[in-house]
Amino acid sequence: MPMIPEAVIAMLGCARIGAIHSVVFGGFASTELASRIDDSKAKLLVTASCGFEPGRTVEYKPLVDEAIKIANHKIEKMILFQRPGHEVKLNAPLEISWDEVVSIAEPADCVEMNSNEFAYILYTSGTTGTPKGIVRDVGGHIVALKWTMKNIYNIDTNDIWWSASDIGWIVGHSYIVYAPLFKGCTTVLFEGKPVGTPDAGTFWKIISDYKVKSLFTAPTAFRAIKKEDPDGKFFSKYDLSSFESLFLAGERADPDTIKWAENLLKVPVIDHWWQTETSWAISSNCTGIEMMETKYGSACKAVPGYDVKIIKPDQTLAKPNEMGDIVVKLPLPPGTFPTLWNADQRFKENYMTNYKGYYQTYDAGHIDDDGYIWIMSRTDDIINVAGHRLSTGAIEEVLSEHQSVAECAVLGIADKLKGQLPIGLVVLKSGVDKNNDTISKECIQMVRNQIGPVAAFKVVIVIKRLPKTRSGKILRGTIRKIADNEEYKVPPTIDDPVILNEIKEDLIKHNILHT
Ligand code: COA
Ligand code: AMP
Numbered sequence: 001m002p003m004i005p006e007a008v009i010a011m012l013g014c015a016r017i018g019a020i021h022s023v024v025f026g027g028f029a030s031t032e033l034a035s036r037i038d039d040s041k042a043k044l045l046v047t048a049s050c051g052f053e054p055g056r057t058v059e060y061k062p063l064v065d066e067a068i069k070i071a072n073h074k075i076e077k078m079i080l081f082q083r084p085g086h087e088v089k090l091n092a093p094l095e096i097s098w099d100e101v102v103s104i105a106e107p108a109d110c111v112e113m114n115s116n117e118f119a120y121i122l123y124t125s126g127t128t129g130t131p132k133g134i135v136r137d138v139g140g141h142i143v144a145l146k147w148t149m150k151n152i153y154n155i156d157t158n159d160i161w162w163s164a165s166d167i168g169w170i171v172g173h174s175y176i177v178y179a180p181l182f183k184g185c186t187t188v189l190f191e192g193k194p195v196g197t198p199d200a201g202t203f204w205k206i207i208s209d210y211k212v213k214s215l216f217t218a219p220t221a222f223r224a225i226k227k228e229d230p231d232g233k234f235f236s237k238y239d240l241s242s243f244e245s246l247f248l249a250g251e252r253a254d255p256d257t258i259k260w261a262e263n264l265l266k267v268p269v270i271d272h273w274w275q276t277e278t279s280w281a282i283s284s285n286c287t288g289i290e291m292m293e294t295k296y297g298s299a300c301k302a303v304p305g306y307d308v309k310i311i312k313p314d315q316t317l318a319k320p321n322e323m324g325d326i327v328v329k330l331p332l333p334p335g336t337f338p339t340l341w342n343a344d345q346r347f348k349e350n351y352m353t354n355y356k357g358y359y360q361t362y363d364a365g366h367i368d369d370d371g372y373i374w375i376m377s378r379t380d381d382i383i384n385v386a387g388h389r390l391s392t393g394a395i396e397e398v399l400s401e402h403q404s405v406a407e408c409a410v411l412g413i414a415d416k417l418k419g420q421l422p423i424g425l426v427v428l429k430s431g432v433d434k435n436n437d438t439i440s441k442e443c444i445q446m447v448r449n450q451i452g453p454v455a456a457f458k459v460v461i462v463i464k465r466l467p468k469t470r471s472g473k474i475l476r477g478t479i480r481k482i483a484d485n486e487e488y489k490v491p492p493t494i495d496d497p498v499i500l501n502e503i504k505e506d507l508i509k510h511n512i513l514h515t
Contacts, residue, residue: 002026002051003191006081006098007167008177010046015119018111022121022133025168026051026058027454032131033067036123039133039341041073048081049088054196061088115139121341122170124276125382125391126350133341134276141279142182144305144335145174148280149183152272152303153214153247154288160210160242162188164203164217169388170276171250175216188212194221201234211242218250218387222257223417232264243267245287249274250387251419252375255296273299273375275361276389277351278336282306282328282361283373298372305333310367311355320369325379327358383412383420385456392422395457398450399424399443404432409466409474413483413512423512424460425479425503436462461510467500469493483507485514
């Protein structure tokens with residue numbers, strides 16, 4: 001669904017009758033939607049005729065039709081919202097229009113639920129191509145999210161709150177739809193982008209028009225505005241007297257962007273850290289409790305409910321300032337995921353096994369002497385592209401299916417706008433005489449078709465061979481450092497160090513690495 005009221009109505013309709021919903025982001029390809037239909041065993045599918053992206057209209061019906069065709073599980077009914085001027089043909093009786101459903105619908109009472117029943121499933125990238133269905137229970141969800149509105153965000157019932165994300169992501173579930181409504185304040189739903197719809201002043205216009213008190217978005221959105229309007233010319237056209245704070249999350253907030261936003265807005269800019277798994281912030285400056293000093297580059301301190309620790313590779317707890325895996329001592333607070341949809345064992349093995357008694361976040365970093373948490377990197381293959389969580393392993397799975405590709409590596413390299421961007425390195429099977437450019441284009445198209453445009457996958461380089469350890473492990477971390485022009489050590493276990501120079505030359509040739 002695009003970002004239209006009907007999307008929220010459909011979610012809340014499910015909540016009212018006790019049905020579980022699973023919202024799928026519009027930027028995913030049919031295959032991704034199909035895997036979610038199969039895993040969730042959804043009975044009903046709700047969609048719209050199209051979504052609007054800057055410069056193009058995304059026709060959803062063909063994407064949905066294709067997903068239904070690919071999926072093994074068969075849905076029983078499709079409700080489609082016809083966007084004015086973009087009506088599509090529906091095939092009765094399986095497909096029915098939103099308006100028709102509304103015209104024949106009878107009022108339905110709220111259904112009472114047990115607190116541990118499930119409200120929704122939200123699929124997120126895991127370490128393989130199979131997405132993980134994060135589930136949310138009803139009771140903990142309401143308790144935690146309502147608490148956060150006042151205590152973290154300092155929002156009261158009469159306030160106007162805006163989360164500029166998409167309902168297909170956790171930020172959208174928690175902070176466009178549920179938390180503001182649990183609190184009883186007003187929430188803004190925006191179909192558009194920080195730039196290009198129509199310009200870099202859109203955010204300021206909305207804040208001014210609706211008297212928004214606080215905005216929550218991803219750092220990428222502010223990097224995009226900063227790039228288009230570095231001097232804040234658009235900003236100066238609007239009255240932002242209602243505006244009190246800006247919250248950023250979803251990816252690392254670079255100090256430059258935070259300082260730029262602070263200078264422009266003259267309000268606190270708060271970086272806070274959380275995950276789809278938790279549904280609310282693990283660390284933040286809790287503005288409704290007590291404002292703490294900002295340390296640029298840190299996502300502040302653990303929020304009440306989370307006991308955050310750092311564990312070193314030798315399984316001992318780190319001292320202040322020592323790097324390690326970031327974990328949360330069990331039990332987790334209300335609102336965090338009780339399990340994965342139909343995958344209890346995967347839940348335990350993935351998150352609760354490596355460090356006994358702790359939830360493994362798969363983020364790495366340190367806690368300083370003052371208790372501030374510094375999130376430095378992921379410890380798995382997840383990368384963060386414009387605040388969107390993607391698995392490089394899933395992209396590699398797609399590239400491996402190309403008939404000319406013998407092996408490949410996908411890594412997230414630093415990008416000034418989107419934080420990270422995936423690039424693919426492929427080694428061809430011997431005897432392939434196809435043009436390298438053609439192979440690159442085909443690989444890019446395969447990822448777009450199988451994962452979706454959201455992957456922003458635009459670079460594939462054909463290389464001679466991949467650097468590996470003697471046991472055959474591809475040195476993705478070292479390649480990433482080379483691509484980002486960071487210092488790197490040649491790992492002692494490397495099979496053939498010359499390959500690193502070959503890769504460096506390839507990256508220079510393709511304008512990825514600028515020396
Ligand atoms: N439906 C269909 N396609 C979508 C889509 C949706 N809901 N959302 C994005 N896409 C497509 C885009 O059209 C684009 O396709 P393209 O390759 O044909 O251009 C692709 O997915 C990548 O989209 P996006 O990441 O939005 O990049 P962009 O270059 O179009 O825009 C920004 C750049 C910075 C403006 C944009 O990334 C942005 O607004 N970021 C804010 C971050 C954010 O809200 N994150 C959510 C998590 S909190
Ligand atoms: P998602 O589940 O899509 O919300 O992505 C969660 C991941 O995004 C986290 O595990 C982090 O890697 C990253 N992330 C979220 N917020 C922050 C932040 N404030 N600083 C650094 N990384 C973040």
